[in-house]
Amino acid sequence: MTKCLLIITGRYARPVTHSARRIGRSLALVLPVVLVLSGTLAVTAVPWANQGSGTQMLTASSKDVSARAKSRAPQDILRDRLLAELQEKDPGVALTSLQREMKYTPSLAKHCVAIARALGQAAVRQYGPTRAQSYARPVCDTAYASGVMYQS
Known part of the structure; x- marks a missing residue:
């Protein structure tokens, strides 16, 4: 069966x-x-895989892999954006933006002094100490003014 x-x-x-x-x-x-x-x-084998060498095969290797890009901290991004704003416009506009950002993002308040000081130093490099001081405001406990004084 x-x-x-x-x-x-x-x-x-x-x-x-x-x-x-x-x-x-x-x-x-x-x-x-x-x-x-x-x-x-x-x-x-698709044409866009390797246009230069024709039949060369594409392979991945741990040697070819670049290091993972480090993510930037929010305060670094804000500082760079405000420094660019200072370069394009004037320190008064950058300080107003800093005040607004501190109001809407309170978690960045602990970095306000360092950012304002960096703005003051950049303003001295671009405008000179006298003109940079004319933009001073009481933002972040007058850290902008201390940055101007430190740079000059």
Whole structure:
């Protein structure tokens, strides 16, 4: 007596032979390998993969991976933005923006003195000590004025 599996489809039952099962297992093993290899070859063979050398294959290596870009702290981003604003406009506009930012983002208040001092030093470099001092405001406990005095 041979063993066979019955598959019930609709109303009829039909036996599955050993050879059909063997073909199904072979396809289950070979088909994913073929799909992965064909997909890999298709990606490396597209024209935009490597336009200069034609048939050269692209491979990834741990030596070629650049270091992960460090994320910048919010206070550094704010300081750089305000320094650019000082360069483009004037220190008064940058100080107003600093006051506004401290009002809307209180978590940056502990960095206000350092940022205002950096603005004062940059203002002296761009406008000179006398003109830079004329923009002084009582923002962040007069740290801008101390930055002007420190730089001059």
